Amino acid sequence: MTSGSTPEQEPKSTPRNQPAHRIRMSRVEAAIWQNQSENGARYNVTLSRSYKDANDEWKSAESFTTNDLLVVAKVAHAAHSWIIQKQQERNT
Numbered sequence: 525m526t527s528g529s530t531p532e533q534e535p536k537s538t539p540r541n542q543p544a545h546r547i548r549m550s551r552v553e554a555a556i557w558q559n560q561s562e563n564g565a566r567y568n569v570t571l572s573r574s575y576k577d578a579n580d581e582w583k584s585a586e587s588f589t590t591n592d593l594l595v596v597a598k599v600a601h602a603a604h605s606w607i608i609q610k611q612q613e614r615n616t
Contacts, residue, residue, distance in 0.1 A: 544610075547602045551575065552588070552595045554603040564614060567607045571596060 544558035544567070557568045572584045573592055588596055 545606055547599055547606065549599050549602075550592075550595050552592055552599045554599045556603055556606060565610070567610070569600070569603045569607075571599065 543555035545556040547554045547556070551574045553572050553574065555570045555572070557570070559566050559568065570586075571588075572586055573588055575583055575585060577583050
């Protein structure tokens with residue numbers, strides 16, 4: 525929970541601090557976060573890239589190589605489509 529938020533503002537359908545949905549293509553992931561507002565659910569998206577460090581352990585970064593950029597665009601498009609679908613479901 526963020527500073528100043530109340531339990532009523534927490535998403536009802538997802539556990540605390542978990543994305544409402546994740547989309548992964550190759551090493552790129554979009555995490556879609558749902559937040560409640562007076563007007564209903566609002567969504568934010570964080571993008572990250574997975575990689576292995578020198579110790580062969582998986583890490584995450586928020587920067588992308590040239591080769592990642594088209595995948596980032598595809599993941600962002602898929603995230604946008606998922607959010608629009610959820611908003612349309614809410615409005616029907």
